Amino acid sequence: MDFSFNEEQTLIQNQVEQFIQRDYDWETRQSLAESDLGFSQENWQKFAELGWLGISLSEEAGGFGGSAIETMIVMEEFGKGLVLEPFLETIVLGSSLIDLTGNAEQKKEVLSSVIEGNLQLALAFTEPQSRFNLSDITTEAKEDGKNYLLNGFKSVVMNGPSANQFIVSARTANNQRDIKGISLFLVDANSEGISTRNYKTVDGRRASELTLENVKVSADSILGSLDKGYEFLEKGVDIATLAICAEAVGIMEILYKTTVEYSKTREQFGQPIGKFQVLQHRMVDMFMEYEQSKSLLYMATMKHVENAPDSKKAISGLKYQIGKAGKFVGQESIQIHGGMGVTDELNVGHFFKRLTTIGTIFGNTDFHLKRYSSI
Amino acid sequence: MDLKFSKEDLEFKQEVEGFLDANYPLDIKEKQDRRYPLDKSDVIKWQKILSKRGWFAITWPKEYGGSDLSPTKKYILQNVLAEANTPILIPFGVNMCGPVIYSFGTEKQKDFHLPKILNSDIWWCQGYSEPGSGSDLASLKTKAEKKGDYYVVNGAKTWTTLAQHADWIFCLVRTKTTSIKQEGISFILIDMNSEGIEVKPIITIDGAHEVNMVYFDNVKVPKENLVGGEGQGWNIAKFLLMHERTGIAGLAAIKRELNRLKELASEIYTGEDTLLEDNSFRKKINETEIELEAAEFTELRTLSAIAKNGAPGPESSILKIKGTELQQRVTELFVEMLGYYAHPFFKENELGSNMSIGPDYAAPVMPNYLNFRKVSIYGGSNEIQRNVIAKAILGL
Numbered sequence: 001m002d003f004s005f006n007e008e009q010t011l012i013q014n015q016v017e018q019f020i021q022r023d024y025d026w027e028t029r030q031s032l033a034e035s036d037l038g039f040s041q042e043n044w045q046k047f048a049e050l051g052w053l054g055i056s057l058s059e060e061a062g063g064f065g066g067s068a069i070e071t072m073i074v075m076e077e078f079g080k081g082l083v084l085e086p087f088l089e090t091i092v093l094g095s096s097l098i099d100l101t102g103n104a105e106q107k108k109e110v111l112s113s114v115i116e117g118n119l120q121l122a123l124a125f126t127e128p129q130s131r132f133n134l135s136d137i138t139t140e141a142k143e144d145g146k147n148y149l150l151n152g153f154k155s156v157v158m159n160g161p162s163a164n165q166f167i168v169s170a171r172t173a174n175n176q177r178d179i180k181g182i183s184l185f186l187v188d189a190n191s192e193g194i195s196t197r198n199y200k201t202v203d204g205r206r207a208s209e210l211t212l213e214n215v216k217v218s219a220d221s222i223l224g225s226l227d228k229g230y231e232f233l234e235k236g237v238d239i240a241t242l243a244i245c246a247e248a249v250g251i252m253e254i255l256y257k258t259t260v261e262y263s264k265t266r267e268q269f270g271q272p273i274g275k276f277q278v279l280q281h282r283m284v285d286m287f288m289e290y291e292q293s294k295s296l297l298y299m300a301t302m303k304h305v306e307n308a309p310d311s312k313k314a315i316s317g318l319k320y321q322i323g324k325a326g327k328f329v330g331q332e333s334i335q336i337h338g339g340m341g342v343t344d345e346l347n348v349g350h351f352f353k354r355l356t357t358i359g360t361i362f363g364n365t366d367f368h369l370k371r372y373s374s375i
Numbered sequence: 376m377d378l379k380f381s382k383e384d385l386e387f388k389q390e391v392e393g394f395l396d397a398n399y400p401l402d403i404k405e406k407q408d409r410r411y412p413l414d415k416s417d418v419i420k421w422q423k424i425l426s427k428r429g430w431f432a433i434t435w436p437k438e439y440g441g442s443d444l445s446p447t448k449k450y451i452l453q454n455v456l457a458e459a460n461t462p463i464l465i466p467f468g469v470n471m472c473g474p475v476i477y478s479f480g481t482e483k484q485k486d487f488h489l490p491k492i493l494n495s496d497i498w499w500c501q502g503y504s505e506p507g508s509g510s511d512l513a514s515l516k517t518k519a520e521k522k523g524d525y526y527v528v529n530g531a532k533t534w535t536t537l538a539q540h541a542d543w544i545f546c547l548v549r550t551k552t553t554s555i556k557q558e559g560i561s562f563i564l565i566d567m568n569s570e571g572i573e574v575k576p577i578i579t580i581d582g583a584h585e586v587n588m589v590y591f592d593n594v595k596v597p598k599e600n601l602v603g604g605e606g607q608g609w610n611i612a613k614f615l616l617m618h619e620r621t622g623i624a625g626l627a628a629i630k631r632e633l634n635r636l637k638e639l640a641s642e643i644y645t646g647e648d649t650l651l652e653d654n655s656f657r658k659k660i661n662e663t664e665i666e667l668e669a670a671e672f673t674e675l676r677t678l679s680a681i682a683k684n685g686a687p688g689p690e691s692s693i694l695k696i697k698g699t700e701l702q703q704r705v706t707e708l709f710v711e712m713l714g715y716y717a718h719p720f721f722k723e724n725e726l727g728s729n730m731s732i733g734p735d736y737a738a739p740v741m742p743n744y745l746n747f748r749k750v751s752i753y754g755g756s757n758e759i760q761r762n763v764i765a766k767a768i769l770g771l
């Protein structure tokens with residue numbers, strides 16, 4: 001048993017850490033959140049140059065053949081800097097799915113551009129009625145000669161505004177919630193019939209409502225095989241769930257440490273507020289929730305990498321813990337900061353907001369507790 | 376023990392409902408129903424409507440323009456107004472400064488200020504907290520030095536709610552350096568138009584401009600604006616706290632929001648069932664409901680104790696804590712109910728133009744959740760409230 005990172009992994013961790021310290025100070029992060037794009041294209045290019053974009057993609061796809069462990073390392077550090085660049089959306093959700101399902105051509109065409117930093121992806125998998133059920137899909141793809149016609153509506157598509165290609169889950173057979181009869185389509189964002197309504201999300205990121213109206217795509221744009229998309233969709237979302245949990249662990253580390261630090265310097269009643277036992281215990285609980293989360297993160301990531309039979313279950317257990325711990329750590333950080341905690345100026349509130357959206361993305365605690373007990 | 380309201384009380388309830396039907400302006404109702412922010416003028420308009428009917432300063436003595444409604448009727452009135460989701464009254468004038476002035480003020484102060492508060496002609500804000508003095512309010516440093524007919528005020532107040540709208544501010548200031556910090560504090564009324572006052576916005580995590588920094592740079596305040604004599608400020612502040620204590624829970628509003636949540640959740644389908652029927656979500660709603668019912672009866676017990684003994688019993692002390700925890704829980708359940716559609720984010724000034732992505736009630740849900748983090752912090756944080764109960768009630 002060994003929980004330490006190997007040499008390359010340590011190197012990546014140091015690289016990302018340095019990037020955040022040097023290039024991602026809080027003011028920079030905030031001005032990016034306010035910018036039109038919502039992140040920095042320049043940073044994205046830097047990620048490409050440093051090799052981060054292809055780190056966990058297969059060598060066949062032009063990547064470095066790393067695993068979910070490398071992704072975890074990057075995402076945990078990104079969490080600490082509250083990095084806005086759409087690594088989760090384009091690399092973890094989008095590219096992993098193409099890597100899992102795509103044929104040689106698709107991989108070559110799409111993933112080489114992604115790895116070079118020239119292509120952004122978004123997975124359009126949620127619909128207004130679907131909540132967290134990946135198979136609840138009404139968007140339809142109808143065969144039309146050699147092509148398919150896509151019709152439907154996808155909601156809160158993360159990184160939608162920047163995406164050059166969407167991966168759209170659509171029904172090619174069976175009924176609304178059936179896990180059979182779902183196919184994944186790679187769709188160019190400029191296709192005729194696609195319209196988007198773009199907006200900011202509360203965590204400073206960007207998303208879109210996506211309408212598909214008779215969008216014509218060729219049969220070659222199906223990822224994997226027809227009607228059999230669900231299994232891959234679930235797997236891709238599981239991989240992304242691991243990644244977003246790693247981000248949350250990074251965020252919780254910053255929050256508990258920032259709060260402890262603040263409690264040592266903020267004085268009321270002639271002493272640092274950290275001297276009040278009731279706050280001490282609360283901060284100890286924050287610290288424990290962070291550590292427990294990190295333990296489950298390691299467990300679930302390693303099980304995933306080893307393809308353990310209970311890997312899915314571990315991921316749901318992890319996501320449940322992250323949802324619960326994230327809420328607790330986030331809310332307490334604000335409470336212990338008092339009025340300062342609710343200001344837009346302080347970073348604490350922004351870390352809290354991201355933890356809040358992470359609590360929902362890919363399924364909230366209720367959803368994952370149910371999934372856990374059903375596996 | 377008797378749970379029923381009297382016939383007279385029930386008639387009064389109908390009277391209030393009838394009044395609302397006839398007098399609650401539709402434009403304000405529309406904004407309130409959509410949970411969009413109100414303008415200053417909306418709030419003033421509504422307060423004036425209540426005032427005209429004599430239902431604004433209901434806790435004031437009749438002689439100053441208050442009401443002689445029985446405690447039960449006051450309770451009914453406040454509940455009907457909350458159930459109908461009418462605007463929250465701005466408390467700084469009517470519930471805070473007013474009672475201080477009629478209890479401690481000079482005749483001149485009463486004559487000048489009380490009618491303007493009653494009529495919402497002056498917007499008050501509360502200048503207690505300072506950057507270095509939050510929970511430990513008595514450590515406040517803003518200084519008022521007597522120079523002839525004036526006090527000269529220097530210092531900074533923070534978290535001042537809606538100071539950007541305010542005409543006047545009531546402040547706790549230090550008029551003397553004493554070994555017991557509380558003894559050097561005075562209560563003073565300051566015209567916000569005075570020279571040397573600067574208001575700077577503080578934006579909160581929901582993107583709203585609700586609080587401010589207020590700076591005082593050699594502000595000259597006529598000495599007759601002091602209330603209750605030098606060194607009386609701390610006693611006045613304590614008196615005010617007692618005055619505030621019960622009103623702050625807002626249980627009727629919580630019940631209204633919880634009912635709304637249930638209604639909306641019953642329209643969301645998650646596979647076979649609605650979200651309201653979903654075991655996990657329903658459990659949380661039910662738990663919240665039970666706790667709310669307990670709090671409601673705690674409030675009723677308080678009310679009954681006041682009616683009998685003229686003073687609330689120890690049970691009243693828990694209302695602020697329970698009320699704020701329940702408020703926060705309900706805002707949290709709204710976020711949970713919406714799922715991904717809680718994430719699209721519009722700031723205060725972008726709301727009101729039908730910006731919702733997803734369901735039409737979505738846009739204010741997340742800002743509300745974020746904004747309500749404040750309720751366990753302000754007005755004495757919930758940690759401080761627990762300290763008070765431990766000391767004053769449990770004798771620890």
Ligand SMILES: Cc1cc2nc3c(=O)[nH]c(=O)nc-3n(C[C@H](O)[C@H](O)[C@H](O)COP(=O)(O)OP(=O)(O)OC[C@H]3O[C@@H](n4cnc5c(N)ncnc54)[C@H](O)[C@@H]3O)c2cc1C
Binds near residue numbers: 266279502
């Ligand atoms: C939205 C908002 C509106 C406000 N409006 C006004 C206003 O209009 N006018 C006004 O004067 N003030 C206002 N306040 C200020 C509010 O009253 C203070 O924020 C509050 O008193 C807490 O002070 P603080 O923020 O300095 O936190 P601190 O006092 O620094 O407290 C930080 C943390 O330490 C805890 N703590 C402190 N002392 C103890 C202790 N002895 N034991 C255990 N825990 C302790 C607190 O509970 C809190 O969790 C407002 C605040 C907010 C957030």
